[in-house]
Amino acid sequence: MSELDEKTENGSVEATGECGTEEKKAKDNSGIGLGVIFFLVAFGVVFLSGWLLFPKLLYSEKEQPFNFNHDLHVYEMGSCDACHYVREDGSFSGLPDLYSCTQCHYEEPMGTTEDEKIFCEEYVAKGKEVPWLVYSKQPDNVFFSHAAHTEGAGMDCKTCHGHIGESKELPVYEENRLTGYSRDIWGDNIWGIKKNSWDRMKMDDCAECHEKETGSKGSCFQCHK
Amino acid sequence: MDSALIPEGAKRCSFPKFAIGIAVVGAVLLWGVFAMLLCWIKGLNQTNMNDYYGFALWIWADLAIIAIGGGAFFTGLLKYLFGIDELKNIINFAVIIGFICYSSALLILAIDIGQPLRGWFIFWHANVHSMLTEVAFCLSCYFAVLTIEFIPNILENPKLDKVPFFHNLSHNMHGVMAIFAATGAFLSFFHQGSLGGVAGVLYGRPFAFREGLLIWPWTFFLFTFSAAAYGPTFTILVTKITEAVTRKKLVKENVINLLAKISGWMITIYIIAKIIDTIYWAVSTAPEMGFTFMDFYSNNPVYGVSILFAEIVIGGIVPGLLLIFKQTRENPRLRLIAMILAVFGVCLNRWVMVLQVMAVPVMTFDQWAMYIPSWQEVATTILPVAYGIILIALCYRYLPVFPQEQELYAGNEQGAES
Amino acid sequence: MKVDRRCFLGLGLGVVAGAVVSPPGAKLTDDLAIWTQNWPWTPVPKDGKVTYEKTTCSLCKGNCGISVRKVGGRPVHISGQEGHPVSDGGACLHGISGLQYLYGLTRINAPLKRNGDTFEKISWKEAVSHVADRLNTMRENGDADKLACITGKERGSIPELFKRFMKVYGSPHYYSMSDMNTTWRTVAETMHGVNADMGFDFENATHILSFGSGLLEGWGSPVNNFRINAGRKDKGGKLVQVEPRLSNTAACADRWVPALPGSEADLALAVCSVIMKEELYDASYLASYNTGFSAFTRLVASTYTPEKMESRTGVSASDIKSLAREFAKADKPLAVAGKGRGENAGDLREFAAVHALNCLVGNINSKGGVWLNKALEYLKFPEEKMDADAEKGLEKEPEPSVASLVEKIAESDSSQIQALLLEEANICYTMHDVDRVKKALEKVPFKVSFSSFMDETAKAADIILPAHTFLERYEDLPSDPTMSIQVVGLSVPVQKPLKETLNPGDAVIRIAKAMKGVIAENFPWKKYEDCLESGTGKLWDALSDKGYAVVSDKAPAKSVNADLSFFSVNNGKVLEIAGDRAEYPFTLVPYDNMRITSSEVVSSPFAVKTVSDEEIKGKDSFAQMNPETARKLGVSQGDRVKINTPAGSATVRVQVFEGVMPGLIGMPRGLGHTVDNPYVARKGVNTNQLISASIDPNTGQDAAFGINAKISRV
């Protein structure tokens, strides 16, 4: 009971407080230093693993069915919209299906590349669609109108898709283990810092541009279904 | 066997006896937990809610326990800011009750939403215009405050107190408690209010809609005030129950009476405001929308004017007056009745502001919708009660909750319960 | 050095600090947000190129033009087809939910053979030869006439192929399900002496007097009638609905005249008597073309005066007079009969009496009147080659209707019918007194079903040769005869068959080819499409290119005689419904509801979802009654009651509805299916199990519109 009362009587509390610190002072000299060391070590470990280890854990590298040479195809076909075009009803064709590819590629390869060989044997011959992994794939609830951007606003594919059209090799597809979407959506930089307009494809990036170009982020339904 | 943990000099029942008591309540708790898991795993189809009753028993429970948990902030306000020092003898307990109420409220909300794993979107994608957002923010902040207010009391457990660090920590926290009390009061003002706003802003629901001040409908202020007024009555009620269970006097009468007196006045003032609000709503707000007062209280099996009478007279005026007048206030039995009526009154008010809002048809060709909760809803609503009892039991047993206990106890030796 | 509290403190703080300034926190929160928004079990429909394909809906006899939206070749939505002569852009809820039939839960995946109480899957080859062998043996035993065939539809090449098969096989027992058009044709014969379909030019009529015709309940060609009704509202045309219950048609009508059920004929004749008395009839028309006019005049003047008919019809004499005047004085009056959807044959006397009104105002073959359209004969098949057996079998007389065929089977001890072909006719559900029908069917040793779905009748079959759904097949679809214009629509596959099914046309061709004798020769086509193309002849080009062909859209020549002697000859024998009033004080009259199908097609899940909770609640269906009736019975909304009729009994809930005549009990048709589909079946009661057939003495058709019933509380 006495103890209970002490609590509320300032004087005695002071006292206990005093003696408490007294005792501690003794240990401090060593304690502080050690504490600081522990702090630094812990900080270092966590900080570095966050930067270096975390991305490795978060993303799994996936192989494309076979390599695709955009550069060559753009050269042969003339432009992106030879294969990725806006249909007459304004909808977007997306990735060309097997049928479109077979307009040029028959069961016999045209060229000599290993990849085309795989394509002709594994897919054309068997009439199987190529299960490409799409770097810019967005969730189902996202509505994106290519017509609005390429036709309406006259934007260039590069603005969002970057220089993929000039690539000879397909980049590695890094799949986010948690969300199942490509790393390209959040961007290569794990903090999400971007240098170019095509480095990220998050909602904020859309909003940012819309804010700038149209003076507002727009309503939900503009980009969601 | 757990004597080391029991505050020195405090008499507590034997551990086995205590354990059995806990086990019994624990069983009820488990039942609630089972129902909760059902709701999370199988979804809200486990409830009897429907598209007419999007808000039902759970939301009522939320509003009700937050209202009666208001004792914590109001008592704190009185003690630390208005410096009414006698209240130090009940503040610990008020805080514990508040802590229980608010933690329960948050739990229930977590069960009530359809996609619990997205619950945090309310912060992540907050819409500042929504009363519910305001509720969520203030609720969680205030809960943090309560936790901080609760900690020192925990640290006073003899075992912990042995550790000088904790000893000092708790002491220092006591020192700054006034600041937290102030913050708590401030936050409470807003979330209690915004809970009132939840119903008041529904201009599509003539029964709930109220005009108001700036963005805040009158219900905003009514809810805050009613929480402050009725909260302490619940604190006292629980204290009395604890005293009954433990067969011990824990808080001196003068403290109780003081708090009761304040409550009494508050309730009376509140109920006057409530009556004015109701009259204004009945003669101006509702008719402008094409509704007569009676439209809301007829053609259905449950909601008649008796509900309104019960809320205002039985649950408001009566306890208010009982607590104002010295002789009735200081008569333990009458005081107890007043407390019970008051708690009933505020709970009924919250029920009406949630359930009846859903029940009233607005389109002329629509009908009154009635609702009976499923056992899963009931179980999950009882869950917090069980949890509360257990927490109170633990606190009472292991923490020096009631500063006056020893002093009061010194006189009469008695066997103590749980 | 001693590791103390501070070290842990340092450690903790270090971890926290490190976490704060390294990316995972922010990144994981964002990923978590995405993760919680895309659950793997929520389907993600595949995107693709959008295309539209035109075809014709054949879920009912309306045959609307529909357009199917496909995404990447996958049908996703059905809507009306703009500019189609029947439906012009409109479609009903059943057509729109067509894809739920395509992917229907009760679809039959492959040919089935009964094995005890279950079915076993067999190949088409086996199935066809099995049927052919059986029929061959019967024929060799000289039992050709013991084969019967019932088709759901009456017109078009598929029924024609079955008819042809029966003929060359040598059995007179080919039937199609009768409906109001069967009766209308009899009216055309009896009163005009012509073999014609009776079309109604509602579009141009200014005053429609309907005797219980559910013009907005799915009567005739439903969507066509919806459109016409909307047009009528714009043009200010009048609709007067005579019906004991406030149906949707009555609700949309300009005037609702509740008359006692079954009194329509008398009311119509009473109206005639007023028209005669006040000489409001079209004298010029009747002067030139009529028979038995004076006799008819005498009859109605003596027997059917408004005053005399008051109590019989429940309509006051003054109302009858105003009905007559409004009707006869209207610019283009038109009277129509055929209760509800007209899915059952009607009472000839009633139809004739109503049509007498048309004769009196002389609207026959005129704009806004009744058109006696020459029955469609666009199909040309090569002349049948008959052999002795066929000739012999055909000497036997057929029954007048499916109802009497069933009756005959039920009566006979030694089965008159040894094999039965059922092409999309669900007689174990759609016919009155279904239990009796089922029993009769048990007596038939060999039953072949050509249904796409495992319906009540298919369940009773011995062999099932599953058909393509309407979205998977070719078929020529003549428009409903009640339409003034005559259109043939073409159904084309918008989806290649999902199951091992065949077009019924192909099925019958294959069977024929597997038969001995001349039968095979009579089916020269390789496949049904060939038969369709050659059969439709010069219509084919229009069909294949537009998807429909308009055969006629002009009123036929006006010069047609009107013979009113029908009534005076035998005063049109009166149809009686079953049940003695003393024992069964109430009249149960099933009603049609556009949202529920009651034909051989079972409603889709979508359609059932739209049905009011005052028609189905859980597993119960409701019986509508006037508050007064309810008071008499001491029951109130939602109570369970037992309905007893001479045919059977059922438990239902009470729906108190002001819009139904006291003493009348209304129950929705089309419920109480017993197919294996929890979304649509085992909900409510099939009214056909409460109604017993009443054979019309004038036609031999089952014309029951209801039955007397008693009600007791449960």
Added chain:
Amino acid sequence: MSKQNTHGKTYKFGMVIDLDKCTGCGSCMVACMSENNVPFKEDETDKKDSIAWMRVYKLTNGKSFPETEICYLPRPCMQCGGKGDHGHSPCVSVCPAVATDYGHDTGVVSQIPVRCFGCRYCMAACPYHARYFNWWDPKWPGEMEKYLSPDVSPRMRGVVEKCSFCYHRYQAARDKAYYEHREEIHEDEYQTACTEACPAGAITFGDLHNPSHKVHQLVKPDPHHSGRPRNPKAFRLLERLETNPKVYYISEKEWVRKAGDNYLEGEWKKMNKKHG
């Protein structure tokens, strides 16, 4: 609610339903379900948990036989403009997570199921019961998943859904316009599934701002009173709550028009005199 995309053409899409033509056939309901991937359960007879973005109510004049009259009233989402028509719709203003917002460029109230966490506050706020909660995880029996449309994202258990005026059809029309380098979309390019389906042609849909559109001509919305109809035969549901719906109803029958809102004793007559 914040200032939104007002560059280029802005619309105020609305619907007019002629109740005298409506036959209660239910085609609009089914067309909507089929168009918007609305699921169905084994038992849909409890209308309080049966998802129907478009619901057809049955009204009766309450008179006894044979004076009884009935009328069917189709009820999509009213796409309320809210008090003063500024987009503070009853539901939008209360959603704590911005899962529903007001499109100032179209006047359509959105609902984004994946943003919604299922607090159901919006449902409590809506007097029309136009919002529905997914109490169950939707399932499409058999192979029915194959008929789902990619234009509308299927919902999951625990979220709210509602009519969107078939917004995806507007998007499609816009895409076509972009492709053809048009600024504006034509009246017939954007029609909702229910409008298209109604066999009686009772539903009209279009831009309430555009005098050349049928909807505008039918109701003559009053711009000074948040679009209140100037056609005396037209009305909006619960006009007096100032929710400012974009769905209008037309009927010659007075009792039907009266059923559109709540009136105190004798108020209706007074008001009608005002309307002239």
